[in-house]
Amino acid sequence: MQIKQHINKTTLTNKLLGWFQVCLMLSAIPGSMVSAQDGLGNAELILEYRREVSMVSGQDNTMRLKIFADGRVSVHYPAFMRRAGEHQSSLTAGELNRLMASMYASGMADFEPETAENNIKRLSRGSTDSGRLRLIRTDQDITHIRIASDNGMHEFAFSGLRGKSSQFPQLQALADLSLAVEQLDRLMRETSAP
Amino acid sequence: MNGWHVTRLRIQLWLPALLVLGSALMTTTVSAGVFLSSSDGDAASITHVSGYQGSNQELVVNFCIDPASESRQSADIAAQNVTIVWNALQDEGANLSTGFNNNIPPNRFDFESVLLHEMGHCLGLAHINLASESDLSGANLNYTQAQTGPNGVFDINAGPDFVIGSADDIRGDDINRNWFRIIDNNPFVAGDMFDRRSYSVDLADLPGNDVFAANADRSVGTLLGVFATEAVMQQGTRPDEAQRTLAADDVASLRLGMAGFDELQGTADDYSVRINYTGVAENCDVQLLIAGDDFAFCRVAIANDVTPNHSVIVTDSQQFGPAQIQIASTSEVNWFFNSQMLEPPPADPGPTGSWFNPSRNGEGWVIEVLNETTAGFYWFSYPPVGGDGQQLWLISVGEINGNTYTFDNVRIASGAVFGAGFDPADIVREFWGTLEFVFSDNDTAVVSYAGPPEFGSDSYNIQRFVRLDREAETAVLPAGISGSWFDPQTNGEGWVIEVISATQVVIYWFTFDENGNQAWNGGVADIVGNTLVLPDSRDSMGAAFGDDFDSNDIQRRDFGSLTFVFDDCNSGSLTFNTVRGNGVRDIQRITNLRGFSCEDFSAQ
Numbered sequence: 001m002q003i004k005q006h007i008n009k010t011t012l013t014n015k016l017l018g019w020f021q022v023c024l025m026l027s028a029i030p031g032s033m034v035s036a037q038d039g040l041g042n043a044e045l046i047l048e049y050r051r052e053v054s055m056v057s058g059q060d061n062t063m064r065l066k067i068f069a070d071g072r073v074s075v076h077y078p079a080f081m082r083r084a085g086e087h088q089s090s091l092t093a094g095e096l097n098r099l100m101a102s103m104y105a106s107g108m109a110d111f112e113p114e115t116a117e118n119n120i121k122r123l124s125r126g127s128t129d130s131g132r133l134r135l136i137r138t139d140q141d142i143t144h145i146r147i148a149s150d151n152g153m154h155e156f157a158f159s160g161l162r163g164k165s166s167q168f169p170q171l172q173a174l175a176d177l178s179l180a181v182e183q184l185d186r187l188m189r190e191t192s193a194p
Numbered sequence: 195m196n197g198w199h200v201t202r203l204r205i206q207l208w209l210p211a212l213l214v215l216g217s218a219l220m221t222t223t224v225s226a227g228v229f230l231s232s233s234d235g236d237a238a239s240i241t242h243v244s245g246y247q248g249s250n251q252e253l254v255v256n257f258c259i260d261p262a263s264e265s266r267q268s269a270d271i272a273a274q275n276v277t278i279v280w281n282a283l284q285d286e287g288a289n290l291s292t293g294f295n296n297n298i299p300p301n302r303f304d305f306e307s308v309l310l311h312e313m314g315h316c317l318g319l320a321h322i323n324l325a326s327e328s329d330l331s332g333a334n335l336n337y338t339q340a341q342t343g344p345n346g347v348f349d350i351n352a353g354p355d356f357v358i359g360s361a362d363d364i365r366g367d368d369i370n371r372n373w374f375r376i377i378d379n380n381p382f383v384a385g386d387m388f389d390r391r392s393y394s395v396d397l398a399d400l401p402g403n404d405v406f407a408a409n410a411d412r413s414v415g416t417l418l419g420v421f422a423t424e425a426v427m428q429q430g431t432r433p434d435e436a437q438r439t440l441a442a443d444d445v446a447s448l449r450l451g452m453a454g455f456d457e458l459q460g461t462a463d464d465y466s467v468r469i470n471y472t473g474v475a476e477n478c479d480v481q482l483l484i485a486g487d488d489f490a491f492c493r494v495a496i497a498n499d500v501t502p503n504h505s506v507i508v509t510d511s512q513q514f515g516p517a518q519i520q521i522a523s524t525s526e527v528n529w530f531f532n533s534q535m536l537e538p539p540p541a542d543p544g545p546t547g548s549w550f551n552p553s554r555n556g557e558g559w560v561i562e563v564l565n566e567t568t569a570g571f572y573w574f575s576y577p578p579v580g581g582d583g584q585q586l587w588l589i590s591v592g593e594i595n596g597n598t599y600t601f602d603n604v605r606i607a608s609g610a611v612f613g614a615g616f617d618p619a620d621i622v623r624e625f626w627g628t629l630e631f632v633f634s635d636n637d638t639a640v641v642s643y644a645g646p647p648e649f650g651s652d653s654y655n656i657q658r659f660v661r662l663d664r665e666a667e668t669a670v671l672p673a674g675i676s677g678s679w680f681d682p683q684t685n686g687e688g689w690v691i692e693v694i695s696a697t698q699v700v701i702y703w704f705t706f707d708e709n710g711n712q713a714w715n716g717g718v719a720d721i722v723g724n725t726l727v728l729p730d731s732r733d734s735m736g737a738a739f740g741d742d743f744d745s746n747d748i749q750r751r752d753f754g755s756l757t758f759v760f761d762d763c764n765s766g767s768l769t770f771n772t773v774r775g776n777g778v779r780d781i782q783r784i785t786n787l788r789g790f791s792c793e794d795f796s797a798q
Contacts, residue, residue, distance in 0.1 A: 052326075052331070053489045054325065054326030054335075054429060054430075054489075055308065055311075055429065055430065055431055055489045055490050056303075056430070056431065056432070056489065057335075057429075057430030057431065057432060058430070058432040058433075058435075059432065059433060079301050079433070080301060080302075080303055080433055080527060080528050081526060081527055081528065082524075082525055082526055082527065082528060083526075084528075132497070132498050133495050133496065133497055133498070133508055133511055133513060133514060134495065134496055134498060135493065135494070135495050135496075135514050136230050136315075136492075136493070136494055136495075136496060137491055137492070137493045138230075138312070138315040138320075138321075138491050138492045138493075138494075139311075139312070139315075139325075139326065139429060139489070139490055139491045139492070140326060140327070140491060141326075141488065141489070142326055142329070142331075157329065159326055159327060159329050160326075160327070162488065163491070163493070185487070
């Protein structure tokens with residue numbers, strides 16, 4: 001299963017790389033870059049990451065990152081944040097390839113939140129013994145992911161990724177996902193940098 | 195003492211004392227809540243504040259701003275206000291304000307409101323609504339907090355009233371976690387008892403036709419005719435919205451925990467909680483860090499099931515460290531920092547006042563609470579059979595630990611003579627023994643003592659007979675003149691003043707007789723301008739200490755007149771005309787009582 005997944009990811013990554021070789025050629029002519037991007041406005045969405053701020057209610061409470069197959073990056077920050085608004089950037093083919101390879105390597109496209117939660121419950125079971133310490137982290141954000149996979153878009157939501165991954169470092173899938181999401185957070189910040 | 199107790203005090207002291215007591219009992223607060231430890235285990239689990247071990251005590255939670263924090267100065271007022279609000283533990287009614295009703299600019303989030311919520315978590319409280327931990331979204335988050343039942347999913351149906359979180363929600367096999375008031379399941383209505391006799395998580399205890407526990411969500415409030423009110427522990431805050439005071443539900447939740455392991459209010463394992471804000475510091479129980487891009491959270495360790503269904507927050511574990519509130523950096527979120535500082539409420543004066551044992555009418559104890567950790571007392575009594583003199587008083591300053599006041603160094607003095615011949619150098623002060631008060635509440639206690647062999651040891655049930663009135667609005671003198679006073683020239687004798695109403699004070703004079711033996715007298719004086727007039731101070735004699743005490747032995751006599759004139763809060767004079775002599779004393783304050791403030795007044 002793992003071998004098959006690896007092959008599938010590699011295939012997908014190669015497909016994406018092909019797309020970006022085209023993009024790269026277009027972007028070599030600065031004047032045509034914008035129109036090329038405009039022309040690729042319907043490019044395939046290959047990854048969407050949303051972070052829902054659970055403490056905020058009654059208004060838009062979600063940061064959003066969209067990455068398209070053509071390298072276009074779209075970022076949205078809600079009004080209460082310093083970076084509020086829509087931001088755009090573009091990844092080179094190489095950057096996109098590396099980023100997506102990293103995402104697939106993290107297991108994001110196969111992540112099953114139910115499995116992770118069951119593992120957390122299993123590990124937590126001992127901590128409910130009398131007197132045993134357990135850590136609680138409140139008001140955790142909800143991470144939403146949609147990522148292209150061989151079976152279409154793999155989509156899931158997971159509450160408290162940061163807290164749970166630091167609390168249960170032995171859960172490799174959670175740690176890997178958390179690191180991958182940190183990369184996406186960085187990309188959002190870079191895209192929205194003044 | 196009760197020469198004056200039996201006569202004037204019984205009429206004039208008991209009435210105001212009872213009135214004050216009555217008004218204290220009428221201070222009502224409310225309803226239900228959820229605890230952190232119920233999240234993964236028993237729905238009825240209660241989480242207690244750090245340091246709780248099952249005994250009656252004041253638990254102090256040290257709270258500070260992490261030195262590594264951004265915006266430390268901006269956050270300082272918010273941290274102080276949050277401390278005041280949680281310490282006051284009062285339901286302030288409508289606690290939501292928006293638009294022109296608050297000082298928050300549009301699109302900004304109120305840092306103080308968010309901090310108030312997170313502090314609730316770090317005190318052990320959980321969300322009253324399903325919130326984000328349920329993995330639900332949108333309005334469904336507002337359903338009452340619960341665990342999934344056997345079907346493994348949350349059953350959510352707003353019921354006939356279409357209001358989410360209300361008493362008619364149809365929740366299938368969901369297991370309720372929200373403590374509700376048994377009598378009416380109304381989280382916005384006042385009650386006066388916060389324990390398992392009044393609150394439950396068991397849906398079988400719901401009143402009438404209610405089918406699920408209601409939560410203190412604003413929509414539920416509107417449904418019940420309570421507007422602009424929501425529990426602070428409801429997850430979710432909005433831009434341009436201030437929620438800087440507690441709702442009934444928040445108060446009730448913490449008070450429910452304060453009923454202790456036995457979940458019964460008024461028993462020996464009850465506790466109180468006091469947050470002690472120490473500014474920018476390290477090594478406190480709850481640390482505020484402003485950094486990063488997580489909007490806000492509390493991270494706290496809990497020792498599970500210390501006793502069945504009861505967990506306790508742990509803030510000193512090597513594994514997890516202190517509790518931490520983390521709030522996003524100002525470079526990430528448009529915070530609004532409130533610059534309006536709340537006036538700290540006066541501290542609880544606690545048992546300050548006069549106490550006696552009804553079966554030993556004629557002796558008593560004067561207790562002065564000086565601060566959170568220190569108290570003093572005077573015990574006015576009689577010498578043991580065969581002892582010197584006809585009266586006796588003991589004095590000490592000791593430690594407060596929860597409901598227990600311990601005095602390890604009770605002193606007895608003798609040697610000076612009354613009046614003009616008083617010389618402080620004549621006084622001999624000796625160690626007498628130890629004494630301890632254990633208070634059941636603000637009006638009943640047990641006093642235990644161990645003195646020299648001729649005094650022995652014993653314990654008595656005692657009750658309050660003088661309650662000071664710190665709100666007393668006298669014409670000139672503030673209630674803050676209450677306390678102990680002395681004249682440096684006659685160091686060794688002193689006066690205790692207890693303002694009990696706008697017009698009256700209780701006065702004690704602890705001194706010596708003409709032979710150097712201990713003596714005391716006192717009475718109820720009238721307040722006239724800046725003067726206290728006691729025309730008939732009385733003393734008592736004839737009884738003996740300990741087992742030989744008999745109220746019927748007491749003979750009371752008029753001792754003379756005392757007139758105090760105050761120049762300000764800290765100085766004045768006493769003119770006395772007594773059976774032992776006349777004179778004048780220039781008096782100075784020696785104690786300031788906790789919970790009493792004295793602002794300077796102009797002598798008239």
